[in-house]
Amino acid sequence: MIQPAYRLVAFAFLVSLLSFNAFTQVQQEIAPPYNIKTVSFTKQGENVFPYFKLSDIIQLSFDDLFGNEANYYYTITHCNYDWTPSSQLTVNDYIEGFDNQRIQVYENSFNTLQVYSRYTLTFPNKFTRLLLTGNYIIKILNEDREVVFTRKIIVYDDQVSVPLQVKRARDMDVIQEKHNLDFAIKTQAFNFQSPLQNVKIAIFQNGRFDNAIYNVKPQYTIGNDLIYKYDKETQFWAGNEYLYFDNKDIRNAVNNIARITAGDIYNTILYTNDARSSKGYTFFPDVNGNFQNKNINLSVTNQNLESDYSWVFFKLSAPAFYEKKDIYIGGMFNNYAKTDEYKLEYDEKTATYSKAIMIKQGFNNFMYITANKNGNVDGEHAVDGNYYQTENDYNIFVYYRQNNERYDRVIGRGNANSENIIN
Numbered sequence: 001m002i003q004p005a006y007r008l009v010a011f012a013f014l015v016s017l018l019s020f021n022a023f024t025q026v027q028q029e030i031a032p033p034y035n036i037k038t039v040s041f042t043k044q045g046e047n048v049f050p051y052f053k054l055s056d057i058i059q060l061s062f063d064d065l066f067g068n069e070a071n072y073y074y075t076i077t078h079c080n081y082d083w084t085p086s087s088q089l090t091v092n093d094y095i096e097g098f099d100n101q102r103i104q105v106y107e108n109s110f111n112t113l114q115v116y117s118r119y120t121l122t123f124p125n126k127f128t129r130l131l132l133t134g135n136y137i138i139k140i141l142n143e144d145r146e147v148v149f150t151r152k153i154i155v156y157d158d159q160v161s162v163p164l165q166v167k168r169a170r171d172m173d174v175i176q177e178k179h180n181l182d183f184a185i186k187t188q189a190f191n192f193q194s195p196l197q198n199v200k201i202a203i204f205q206n207g208r209f210d211n212a213i214y215n216v217k218p219q220y221t222i223g224n225d226l227i228y229k230y231d232k233e234t235q236f237w238a239g240n241e242y243l244y245f246d247n248k249d250i251r252n253a254v255n256n257i258a259r260i261t262a263g264d265i266y267n268t269i270l271y272t273n274d275a276r277s278s279k280g281y282t283f284f285p286d287v288n289g290n291f292q293n294k295n296i297n298l299s300v301t302n303q304n305l306e307s308d309y310s311w312v313f314f315k316l317s318a319p320a321f322y323e324k325k326d327i328y329i330g331g332m333f334n335n336y337a338k339t340d341e342y343k344l345e346y347d348e349k350t351a352t353y354s355k356a357i358m359i360k361q362g363f364n365n366f367m368y369i370t371a372n373k374n375g376n377v378d379g380e381h382a383v384d385g386n387y388y389q390t391e392n393d394y395n396i397f398v399y400y401r402q403n404n405e406r407y408d409r410v411i412g413r414g415n416a417n418s419e420n421i422i423n
Contacts (some may be wrong), residue, residue: 163188278385
């Protein structure tokens with residue numbers, strides 16, 4: 001028989017183990033349910049990548065298609081470089097005030113067939129102000145305090161410069177298909193302590209977290225400068241330009257829309273897209289996955305509340321991919337989510353993939369994303385191919401944790417566009 005003292009010890013050990021696992025678990029973005037749409041970070045009314053300076057105003061908006069003015073709450077968690085919670089920090093260390101507050105700003109749509117309530121969360125607000133740079137995950141909760149969806153953001157300072165150049169790949173096997181990033185980290189403000197261990201970088205293509213590059217150490221140092229001149233470790237598959245549709249006039253078929261049909265809400269049927277992986281580079285001016293909600297009706301006074309929703313019917317001809325890879329529709333409009341709602345379905349009779357998705361009207365960039373059965377992006381076998389001519393935005397963030405410091409702070413950002421690619 002187990003003695004009471006041993007039971008207490010075993011119970012205490014189990015509690016400590018569970019607490020440790022909670023603090024070491026990598027925080028993943030949780031895609032919203034069907035009724036939550038058009039989740040976006042905005043700055044001065046424009047959708048932006050989830051990167052903000054510590055002094056910036058951070059604004060997160062989303063629509064609830066139930067339109068019942070439900071109560072939503074938010075919590076904020078500071079995370080380490082690897083997106084595990086910063087266990088050495090308390091909430092009071094990185095937040096002035098409180099989180100776990102109700103979102104107080106919401107409005108209802110009007111003059112739309114699809115009703116919805118639009119919620120807007122802004123930081124700083126009267127309850128909450130962020131105090132530290134770093135990775136953060138914002139959780140939106142319902143009235144029962146269940147997680148509805150989560151979004152990652154990066155908050156940074158400009159304490160170091162990150163000169164960045166996009167170059168063609170050095171490997172002849174992929175020279176036509178990849179972008180290589182050549183960059184350095186420079187500062188005269190302070191001296192890095194043990195830079196090979198204490199300095200980390202994260203590299204992003206078009207604001208995406210699903211294909212980001214982590215854990216690349218400096219190749220060498222020159223004084224206090226950290227140099228990254230790798231041939232393979234800092235390369236991205238270049239992809240192709242984003243596709244788009246434009247239904248700002250939701251009743252007329254223009255700009256890649258084959259026809260419009262009416263129902264409870266409008267149906268926007270797009271032309272069939274052919275896989276471009278064997279067709280060579282295609283020049284489409286794009287906005288690198290972004291979107292703009294807009295209704296061009298002259299009587300509209302509030303684009304956020306009077307832009308309607310439509311069923312958008314996508315169709316892709318890519319029989320070569322059948323039963324090999326999963327294909328998803330992605331863009332900033334859905335945060336590149338790999339869920340069943342955005343997964344294409346194959347029709348053997350027509351040899352095409354198709355999907356209907358409810359999307360808010362306006363101008364939308366989108367892409368077809370090839371992924372394995374675990375939802376991991378397979379850039380090498382992209383439906384629309386990879387071409388070095390493709391124009392992409394690249395961002396690099398520099399993380400630094402001094403000896404005996406309790407968290408990973410973000411001390412710099414580098415940015416470049418492959419439109420200025422060099423050999």
